[in-house]
Amino acid sequence: xxxxxxxxxxxxxxxxxxxxxxxxxxxxxxxxxxxxxxxxxxxxxxxxxxxxxxxxxxxxxxxxxxxxxxxxxxxxxxxxxxxxxxxxxxxxxxxxxxxxxxxxxxxxxxxxxxxxxxxxxxxxxxxxxxxxxxxxxxxxxxxxxxxxxxxxxxxxxxxxxxxxxxxxxxxxxxxxxxxxxxxxxxxxxxxxxxxxxxxxxxxxxxxxxxxxxxxxxxxxxxxxxxxxxxxxxxxxxxxxxxxxxxxxxxxxxxxxxxxxxxxxxxxxxxxxxxxxxxxxxxxxxxxxxxxxxxxxxxxxxxxxxxxxxxxxxxxxxxxxxxxxxxxx
Numbered sequence: 001x002x003x004x005x006x007x008x009x010x011x012x013x014x015x016x017x018x019x020x021x022x023x024x025x026x027x028x029x030x031x032x033x034x035x036x037x038x039x040x041x042x043x044x045x046x047x048x049x050x051x052x053x054x055x056x057x058x059x060x061x062x063x064x065x066x067x068x069x070x071x072x073x074x075x076x077x078x079x080x081x082x083x084x085x086x087x088x089x090x091x092x093x094x095x096x097x098x099x100x101x102x103x104x105x106x107x108x109x110x111x112x113x114x115x116x117x118x119x120x121x122x123x124x125x126x127x128x129x130x131x132x133x134x135x136x137x138x139x140x141x142x143x144x145x146x147x148x149x150x151x152x153x154x155x156x157x158x159x160x161x162x163x164x165x166x167x168x169x170x171x172x173x174x175x176x177x178x179x180x181x182x183x184x185x186x187x188x189x190x191x192x193x194x195x196x197x198x199x200x201x202x203x204x205x206x207x208x209x210x211x212x213x214x215x216x217x218x219x220x221x222x223x224x225x226x227x228x229x230x231x232x233x234x235x236x237x238x239x240x241x242x243x244x245x246x247x248x249x250x251x252x253x254x255x256x257x258x259x260x261x262x263x264x265x266x267x268x269x270x271x272x273x274x275x276x277x278x279x280x281x282x283x284x285x286x287x288x289x290x291x292x293x294x295x296x297x298x299x300x301x302x303x304x305x306x307x308x309x310x311x312x313x314x315x316x317x318x319x320x321x322x323x324x325x326x327x328x
Contacts, residue, residue, distance in 0.1 A: 006036055007062045014069045020077055027070055037063055107305040107328045108206055108317055111233075112189050115208055115301070118232045122225060124185045124210060129172030131191055135162050137171035142249040143280040155195035157203075165193035169209035170249060173296060177285040182292045183214035189301065202314050206301035211277065213287070213294030219252070222274060222295035226256060230271065234260060234308070241268065250275025250296055258307075269307060272299035 010030045017023040030037050041059050044052055105113065116126050138156075139145070157165040172188040187210040193203060212225070223242065230240055239259045247253040253275035257268040274297035279289035302314055309328055311317065316324055 003040070003058060003062055006030070006040075007065060010037075010066045011069050014066070014073050017073055017077070020074065023070060023073055023077065027066075030066055031063065037066065104325075104328070106317075106325065107309050107311070108301050110328065111301050111305045111308060112206065112208070114233065115229070115304075116187065116189065118229050119187045119210065122185075122228065124187045124212075127172060127176055127186055127188050129166075129169060129175065129188050129190060131166055131193075132159055133164055133166040133171045135164060137174050138164055138166050138168075141174040141281065141284045142170050143278050143284070144248045148248060157193050157195060167194050168192050168298065169207045170296075170298065172209060173211050174281070174285055177213065177282075177287065182287070182294075183212075184294075185212045186210065202302070202318060204318075205314070207298055208301055209296070209298045211294055211296035213277065213282075213292055215292050217276075217294045219276060219295065222276070222297070226272070226274060226297060230256070230258060233304070234258065237261065245273060245275075247273055247275055249278050249281050251278045252276060264307065271304070271307070272297055274298070 010026065013026045014023065017026055027035075029035055032038060037059065041056075041063075044056055044059070047055055120126070135146075139148075156167055159165065169188050169190055169192060172190075173186070176186055176188075177184065187208060189206065189208045191204055192207050194205075195203060212221070227240060231238060237260060241257050241259075242254045243257065245253045245255045253273065255273050256271050258271050259266065259268045274295065277294040277296050282289045282292065282294075302317055305311065305317065306314065
């Protein structure tokens with residue numbers, strides 16, 4: 001093909017290329033290894049020396065014109081594509097802005113904070129505790145020896161022999177009493193773990209534990225504290241009743257049920273366990289049960305949140321569904 005014609009056709013195809021892919025195909029047909037111009041460049045060796053220089057200059061000038069035109073067209077195509085994309089992604093600044101989504105406390109944390117504040121008003125101090133515990137603090141020191149049937153009541157996660165994920169917050173009670181002497185008024189809150197899962201139970205849940213130890217603590221005072229707390233939490237019209245129960249670390253032991261008109265279908269709902277600290281627990285921390293006594297209580301924060309906010313399944317509290325959490 002005549003070189004002048006070859007260049008004109010190449011420049012025309014380059015100028016009309018609609019996208020980068022079409023431009024690549026034009027370059028391949030002209031400048032590729034088997035391209036029309038490349039084939040003519042390879043034929044230079046067959047020419048006489050005096051004709052080779054002039055032909056080589058013409059071919060090289062043609063190649064440079066085609067490459068320059070291809071480069072310019074590529075830049076133009078990319079600029080057009082960028083402008084089109086920017087136009088499609090343009091933000092209409094005249095539209096009303098979407099306000100930021102405001103965070104808020106999780107229902108369990110709200111209940112926890114409210115209870116800590118209520119107990120602080122009654123003179124109770126909040127302390128923290130570890131979630132990975134030894135069997136000694138989780139069971140033995142709380143009057144639950146290895147052969148005690150109460151161990152079968154708690155399906156335990158073992159980290160390694162002798163070390164467990166705590167099944168209740170009661171180990172904090174033991175550790176605190178080991179370090180300090182009466183009088184004590186302490187509460188603790190935190191995660192606990194049991195191998196249990198259904199609509200009302202989770203393998204991980206939250207508890208609040210409280211205890212008071214001095215030289216004259218009585219069951220009457222225990223009832224007074226819990227009545228004050230539950231009425232602050234659920235309202236003055238809440239009804240409460242005590243039932244006897246068994247816990248290895250308290251004696252006597254009891255549970256409290258609550259009922260409120262217009263709530264929970266009018267049913268009595270179990271809310272917490274309590275009792276007088278067992279003398280063996282006092283002995284295990286170095287206290288003399290003849291010189292001091294105390295009471296303790298524990299409640300599930302998740303259960304309280306479910307009752308307070310009308311949540312039917314405990315799983316709702318841990319699924320992090322924004323639509324659910326925004327209700328609170």
